[in-house]
Amino acid sequence: MTKTLDCRGLACPAPVLQTKEIIERHRPGEVRVIVDNEAAKQNVSRFLGTQHFEISFEEEGADFHVIGTASGAPLSDATAEEPGTHQGKKKIMVMVSTDRMGHGDDELGLKLMVSFLKTLKEMGDELWRLVFVNNGVKLTISDSEVLPILKGLEQEGIYILVCGTCLTHFDLLEQKQVGETTNMLDIVTAMQLADKVINL
Amino acid sequence: MCGLEFPTNANVIVGLQRADDAGVYRVNDELALIQTVDFFTPIVDDPYWFGQIAAANALSDVYAMGGIPKTAMNLVAFPLKDMDMTVLRQIIQGGLDKMTEASVVLVGGHSIEDTELKYGLSVTGFIHPDRVLTKKGLLAGDSLILTKPLGTGIINTAIKGGLASGETVEGVTRLMAQLNKDAAEIMERYPVHACTDITGFGLLGHLAEMLAESSLSMRLSSRTIPVIQGTLEYAAMGLVPAGTFKNREYRECMVEFSSSVDRLMQDVLFDAQTSGGLLICVDGKKAEGLLEALQNGGVPEATLIGEVIPGPAGKIVVD
Numbered sequence: 047m048t049k050t051l052d053c054r055g056l057a058c059p060a061p062v063l064q065t066k067e068i069i070e071r072h073r074p075g076e077v078r079v080i081v082d083n084e085a086a087k088q089n090v091s092r093f094l095g096t097q098h099f100e101i102s103f104e105e106e107g108a109d110f111h112v113i114g115t116a117s118g119a120p121l122s123d124a125t126a127e128e129p130g131t132h133q134g135k136k137k138i139m140v141m142v143s144t145d146r147m148g149h150g151d152d153e154l155g156l157k158l159m160v161s162f163l164k165t166l167k168e169m170g171d172e173l174w175r176l177v178f179v180n181n182g183v184k185l186t187i188s189d190s191e192v193l194p195i196l197k198g199l200e201q202e203g204i205y206i207l208v209c210g211t212c213l214t215h216f217d218l219l220e221q222k223q224v225g226e227t228t229n230m231l232d233i234v235t236a237m238q239l240a241d242k243v244i245n246l
Numbered sequence: 247m248c249g250l251e252f253p254t255n256a257n258v259i260v261g262l263q264r265a266d267d268a269g270v271y272r273v274n275d276e277l278a279l280i281q282t283v284d285f286f287t288p289i290v291d292d293p294y295w296f297g298q299i300a301a302a303n304a305l306s307d308v309y310a311m312g313g314i315p316k317t318a319m320n321l322v323a324f325p326l327k328d329m330d331m332t333v334l335r336q337i338i339q340g341g342l343d344k345m346t347e348a349s350v351v352l353v354g355g356h357s358i359e360d361t362e363l364k365y366g367l368s369v370t371g372f373i374h375p376d377r378v379l380t381k382k383g384l385l386a387g388d389s390l391i392l393t394k395p396l397g398t399g400i401i402n403t404a405i406k407g408g409l410a411s412g413e414t415v416e417g418v419t420r421l422m423a424q425l426n427k428d429a430a431e432i433m434e435r436y437p438v439h440a441c442t443d444i445t446g447f448g449l450l451g452h453l454a455e456m457l458a459e460s461s462l463s464m465r466l467s468s469r470t471i472p473v474i475q476g477t478l479e480y481a482a483m484g485l486v487p488a489g490t491f492k493n494r495e496y497r498e499c500m501v502e503f504s505s506s507v508d509r510l511m512q513d514v515l516f517d518a519q520t521s522g523g524l525l526i527c528v529d530g531k532k533a534e535g536l537l538e539a540l541q542n543g544g545v546p547e548a549t550l551i552g553e554v555i556p557g558p559a560g561k562i563v564v565d
Contacts, residue, residue, distance in 0.1 A: 059407035062484045085491040089484030096483055 049074040053090070054082040054109060061086040062093045069097055071226065073205070079112045087112055137174035139240035140166065141233075142182035147246060156191065162246070163195045167202070175236050178225070179209040182246075187221040196224045207232060259378055260311070266380045267310040267442055270373065278375040282307040285321045285366020289402060289520055290419050293333045297340025297365060298423040303445070303521035304367035305348055309430035310443040310524060311380070313373035318345055320355025323364040337365050348427055377434075381456045384440040388554040389533035390464065393429045393545050394523025396449055396514050397477030398422055403487045404480040414476050421474065422521040428544035429524045436536040437529040444522030448493045450515045452525060453562055454500045461559045466515075466552035468507045468564050473514055481510045481517075489518035501562045515564065523547075527554060 049068050053061035065079050077099070079090050087110040091101045099114030146155025147162055163185075166173060176199065178186055185192050186208045200206050206225030213219045213227065237243050252262045259278055260270040268282035284304035288296045301318075308315040320341065324334050345352050350369070401418045404410040410418075426443060433441070444452050449471070453464055493516040503512055528536050533550060540548035 058488055059403050059409075059485050063407045063409075083488070085486070085488045088491070089486055091484070092482065092486075093484035 047072075047074055048076040048078055050078045050080070052080045053086060054080055056086070058085060058089060061090050065090050065093055069094075073116075075116050077114045079114075080106075080109055081112065082109050084110075086110075136172045136241045137239065138169055138172045138242045138244065139175040139177065139236055140173070140244045140246065141177045141179065141237075142185065142246045143178075143180045144246065145181045145184045159185070159246075160192055160195070163192050163199075167199060173199075173204055174240060175205050175207060176225075177207045177209070177228070177233055177236065179212055179233070183208050183212045183216065183218060183222075186224050187218050188223050190223070193223055200224055207236070209233070259375060260380060264380070264382070266382075267307040268313075268371075270311065270313075270375075270378050272375045276374060278373050278378065280308050280311050280313040280315075280371035280373055281369070282371075283321070283366070283368040285323075285364050286520075287362055287364050289422065290405070290415070292419070293336035294340040295419050295423060297337040297342075298344045299340075299419070299521055300337075300365045301341040301344035301348075301367055302423050302425050304369050305344070305350065306426045306443045306445075306521060306524075308369055308371035309426040310441055311371070311373060312377055312430065312434065312438070312441060313371040314430075315348055315350045315369050315371040317351050317353045318367045318369045319353060320357070321364070321366045321368060322355060322357035323360035323362065324357060325361055325363055326359050328361075329363065333363075341365065341367065344423065344425070348425055379438060379441040381440055381442045381452075382460070384456055384460070384462065384527040384554050385529075386462055386554055386556045387530045388439055388527040389530045389550055390453075390466070390552040390554065391526040391528060391533065391537060391540070391548055392444070392449070392472065392523055392551050393426065393526070393540065393548045394421060394424065394444070395472035395474045395547055396444070396517060396519065396522070397474035398520045398522065399448070399487045399490050399517040400477050400480050400485055400514065401474055402520065403485040404476075404483075407485060409480070409483070409485065410476070418474060424521075426524050429526075429540060429548070432539050432543045432545070433524070433526055433528070433536060435539070436532050438526055438536075439529065440527040442525050444519050444525055446489060446493075446518045446520075447497075448490060448516040448518050449525070450501055450562060450564075451493045451497050451518075454497045454560075456525075456527070457500070457560050457562065459560075461557060463555045463557050463559065463561045463563065464552055465555055466562065466564045468511055468515070470549055471515070471551050472547050472549045473511075477514055477517075478510050481513050486513050487518060490516050493518060500560055501564060504563075504565045507564050512564075 049072050081087050090112045094114035098117050102113045104111040147158035207228035208225045210227040257272045260266045268280045270278050270280050272278045289299050305315045442452050
């Protein structure tokens with residue numbers, strides 16, 4: 047998936063900062079940054095280089111397109127193998143499709159879910175993606191008891207993906223407080239790339 | 247300024263005809279007045295330190311001429327509607343404390359309301375008419391001494407982007423607020439032929455100014471040039487300010503880099519500085535003596551970075 051960023055008219059270091067944010071948030075296989083001056087072109091390409099992207103340029107009139115391709119990225123549209131932290135390590139994806147753990151007693155189920163999410167960090171570096179679908183998305187909204195735990199995981203670099211269709215269905219799109227809204231393609235691709243998928 | 251006609255005056259020792267760090271006007275055989283002015287928008291977030299840096303920056307041009315600053319006036323542009331007066335009070339206090347440190351008397355000032363905050367000083371200094379140090383007096387055989395490390399442009403860009411550590415912010419703030427007073431006082435005792443302070447044009451830009459229209463050349467040893475810690479890392483991340491690129495574009499025709507000077511280091515050498523150190527051209531035979539005196543006299547980062555050589559004209563070779 048290519049992320050395009052228009053940084054024309056922005057004073058430095060804004061182009062680099064915005065590029066940084068886009069890469070950290072989306073881990074795209076390819077990023078295209080449009081700038082309108084030589085300084086920004088050099089700064090952005092230099093920054094992408096440090097993030098292990100291969101750089102190429104295109105010119106469009108007076109503007110420059112700086113294109114970064116993640117090294118080892120497949121040519122297809124699927125989410126690319128991202129550089130850095132997970133290379134060589136097992137990638138575990140946890141799919142949370144409900145807001146309670148187990149069946150039988152809802153109160154107990156919530157306690158178990160809280161405990162489970164708190165303990166998830168014991169997976170260490172191998173915890174790669176945390177995906178919320180169906181009722182699971184309710185754990186990511188304001189007032190959720192596990193919100194602080196999820197925010198903590200996010201700060202440690204775990205990618206949290208929350209199903210957009212589900213949020214919309216429950217009319218909770220505006221209330222998501224953690225993670226990134228995602229779609230079925232990203233979820234399926236993540237399942238494909240993961241070494242292990244745990245379903246709750 | 248092209249197209250404007252400026253009248254000449256016999257008492258002007260340094261003026262618009264050969265623009266330098268400051269203007270110098272002869273009063274009598276013993277005394278000349280140095281006049282300079284400098285102001286800018288905030289460099290750091292803390293208003294007190296902004297005042298300190300702006301004052302140090304303005305006073306520096308007097309030191310660069312070999313003179314002693316005596317009096318100063320505040321220049322203030324303040325957004326009254328959007329900013330609280332306590333901010334201005336802290337800026338002025340910062341400036342005042344720096345002036346006191348330099349034994350400079352604040353004799354007045356002027357302020358206007360403006361959408362953008364600016365602060366600086368207009369400064370008057372004294373110098374003996376025969377001892378004015380311009381940018382142009384350098385001689386073949388002179389050694390080049392730099393008194394502050396490079397990198398404030400790149401580091402300030404990293405700070406603007408919220409990517410610098412608190413330690414880095416503190417370090418660079420103190421560096422910019424440091425007066426060139428001690429360096430100026432020490433160099434008075436040595437055969438210094440030319441001097442300037444390193445600011446917006448970067449080290450290479452200011453060296454190029456010294457060489458322009460001369461038959462002389464300079465050789466720099468990049469390995470010896472002091473660089474603020476973290477600068478190269480931030481440069482590698484693409485945090486190089488636009489001013490630095492402009493400096494390169496303007497002067498790169500005068501510079502020859504050897505293959506051992508990587509692109510990042512080249513950027514640092516062109517990096518636009520704020521309130522940088524003095525660049526002193528001293529008789530080569532006395533360079534070690536001056537260096538030691540500086541390092542022991544409150545200018546520990548003074549470094550010998552190169553030399554002035556006979557030719558080819560107007561070239562700076564960087565190894």
